Amino acid sequence: MLYINDLTKNYGSFTAVNHLSLHIPEGDLFGFVGPNGAGKTTTIRIVCGLLRASGGSVRIGSTAAAVGSRAMKRMIGYVPDFFGVYDNLKVREYMDLYGSMYGMYSRDIAKLTDDLLELVNLSDKKEVYVDTLSRGMKQRLCVARALLHNPSLLILDEPNSGLDPRARVEMKELLKNLHSMGKTIVISSHILSELSEMCNSIGIMNHGQLITAGKIEDIMQQVAGGKRMHIQVASGMESAVRIMKEQAGARIESVRENEIIILFGGADEEISALIGRMIQEQVVLTGFYREEGSLESLFMQLTGGGEQ
Amino acid sequence: MRLRWNPIVRKDLQVTARSMRLSWGLFAYETVLTITFLLALAVIQQMSRGFYSGSNVYGYLIYLFPALSIAQVCIVALIVPVITASAISGEKERQTFDIMLTTCMSPFSIVSGKVMSAMLRILFFVAAGMPIMALAFVVGGLSWSYLLYFVLTIILLSLLSGSIGILCSAFCRRSITAVIISYVFYFVIYGLTFLPMLLRTFFSRNGYAGESMLLLLFNPIVFYEEFFMQLMAGESIFGGDGSHFTRSEVGFLTYHLAQGRVWMFLSAACIFLLAFLFLLAAAWKVNPMHSSSGRRRKER
Numbered sequence A: 001m002l003y004i005n006d007l008t009k010n011y012g013s014f015t016a017v018n019h020l021s022l023h024i025p026e027g028d029l030f031g032f033v034g035p036n037g038a039g040k041t042t043t044i045r046i047v048c049g050l051l052r053a054s055g056g057s058v059r060i061g062s063t064a065a066a067v068g069s070r071a072m073k074r075m076i077g078y079v080p081d082f083f084g085v086y087d088n089l090k091v092r093e094y095m096d097l098y099g100s101m102y103g104m105y106s107r108d109i110a111k112l113t114d115d116l117l118e119l120v121n122l123s124d125k126k127e128v129y130v131d132t133l134s135r136g137m138k139q140r141l142c143v144a145r146a147l148l149h150n151p152s153l154l155i156l157d158e159p160n161s162g163l164d165p166r167a168r169v170e171m172k173e174l175l176k177n178l179h180s181m182g183k184t185i186v187i188s189s190h191i192l193s194e195l196s197e198m199c200n201s202i203g204i205m206n207h208g209q210l211i212t213a214g215k216i217e218d219i220m221q222q223v224a225g226g227k228r229m230h231i232q233v234a235s236g237m238e239s240a241v242r243i244m245k246e247q248a249g250a251r252i253e254s255v256r257e258n259e260i261i262i263l264f265g266g267a268d269e270e271i272s273a274l275i276g277r278m279i280q281e282q283v284v285l286t287g288f289y290r291e292e293g294s295l296e297s298l299f300m301q302l303t304g305g306g307e308q
Numbered sequence B: 001m002r003l004r005w006n007p008i009v010r011k012d013l014q015v016t017a018r019s020m021r022l023s024w025g026l027f028a029y030e031t032v033l034t035i036t037f038l039l040a041l042a043v044i045q046q047m048s049r050g051f052y053s054g055s056n057v058y059g060y061l062i063y064l065f066p067a068l069s070i071a072q073v074c075i076v077a078l079i080v081p082v083i084t085a086s087a088i089s090g091e092k093e094r095q096t097f098d099i100m101l102t103t104c105m106s107p108f109s110i111v112s113g114k115v116m117s118a119m120l121r122i123l124f125f126v127a128a129g130m131p132i133m134a135l136a137f138v139v140g141g142l143s144w145s146y147l148l149y150f151v152l153t154i155i156l157l158s159l160l161s162g163s164i165g166i167l168c169s170a171f172c173r174r175s176i177t178a179v180i181i182s183y184v185f186y187f188v189i190y191g192l193t194f195l196p197m198l199l200r201t202f203f204s205r206n207g208y209a210g211e212s213m214l215l216l217l218f219n220p221i222v223f224y225e226e227f228f229m230q231l232m233a234g235e236s237i238f239g240g241d242g243s244h245f246t247r248s249e250v251g252f253l254t255y256h257l258a259q260g261r262v263w264m265f266l267s268a269a270c271i272f273l274l275a276f277l278f279l280l281a282a283a284w285k286v287n288p289m290h291s292s293s294g295r296r297r298k299e300r
Ligand SMILES: Nc1ncnc2c1ncn2[C@@H]1O[C@H](COP(=O)(O)OP(=O)(O)OP(=O)(O)O)[C@@H](O)[C@H]1O
Pocket: A011, A014, A016, A034, A035, A036, A037, A038, A039, A040, A041, A042, A043, B293, B294, B295, B296
């Protein structure tokens, strides 16, 4: 669907996007992750035709339309990381304004507006002034606006920034909904937990470079050092620690009064064998649980722990 | 294809119609016109009473028309750049400009839509001032068709000042700077067009002006002088009955252009062309595909 090839953007001597190549297949809900200043917004703005690339190319679908061309713009719905409002404009008129900017007729826009506002749950706000809406509502209105011309690719730049938890859930539901309707969606965000619940593939970016991209399960597999396990021990701590030290592939992260935290990359059988050994050696286990491999830890590893 | 409003024009008119600014603007405009009218009337009465007491006051009433027109021309020339100079930078400040650029609106239609909406807004004012103008016409004894011509020149002037404003708006990040620069720009245009003539008078001894006046075709003030001269006296500022130039004084082109009403119409065309060029330049500047650095709004 979206092919980014060798994309580069320089600001003077500073390289914001560095030879980025990325393919997002049709129907994907793609999460675009990276710390502040990674170059996500820059990449998105280039794709949307708001910024000229220093090198490389962007292509959507099978068309050869150039970035910034009208054909390309028709295929993209863009929700920026800010929300611009006009005072004195009602929701209905706001939709009408942008619809007519795509060359649509008011009658068609009116019909579509009803459907879209229903989709984003704003039907009752049709006659309300845009600048009086709450942030979450504005954000959803922005999504509705971006869908007006029925784009095949929807790009959202940090749709969740500044939203309260409830609004985030609503936004997430909306995006899942759109995804199930067959739209290809790209979301940039820092909030990884939300992306991992929602997206089916992600790309991680840092210092203008794409570090890794792919299906979310595949990426999770890459969590180096294995998964973190918490083992609660009532008695026999010494033997437990000894067993862990002997176990190949396991690394003790911390030992507390009655809990050992280890990183272990072994398969399920090895884990059960490990537990079996501890029980054999009279270690009294009171609890055991495995942390889900978290995107956060992966992210921290890959981006070297934060901002440049 | 149906003919449709530029969406920006429609939106701008809708938004301004709801704001208090329109009401206040209208109020201020009418007030200025009324005061001008009264002042002009007072002056006329003084004149007709002074030297030749008992002379006919109606003979002087024709001066109401230029007085009111000049007042309107000044207001238009001063207000339109303010509206358009804040147009692009205002959209940028409101952060709606990027969204606009991602739609199918071409940069030129964005820019011209902005100028058009400013022109329409000022034409509301002019229309509201029509009754006073009509009065000045009737008592001044001028033909109705002149009123139409006057409105046409106002449209032309608002197009020029609007496109100067939008050009500055495209280049400036902040609205205030854009407004100031467009005023400066304005005076630069007025001044520059006189430059060849000045240089000529300083450096040539024989008083031969050559074609040094041709640039004045682009000067809106000269255009208006000519316009009023044609209207009031039926002759050109370059002299009655064709031209007072002799062929030895000016170049071939100037000599012929100064005949009849040629200068006026040609000047109108030149000013229109200039405005169009400014629009093109603004559209070029606004197009993100043309500026390699891609200025971005400051982070919140
Ligand atoms: N107009 C500009 N001129 C110079 N440098 C810029 C400009 N715009 C962005 N940059 C730089 O490019 C880099 C990438 O910025 P970008 O906005 O793409 O990051 P981001 O991944 O979207 O970050 P965030 O998560 O904060 O939104 C940053 O280091 C930024 O300072």
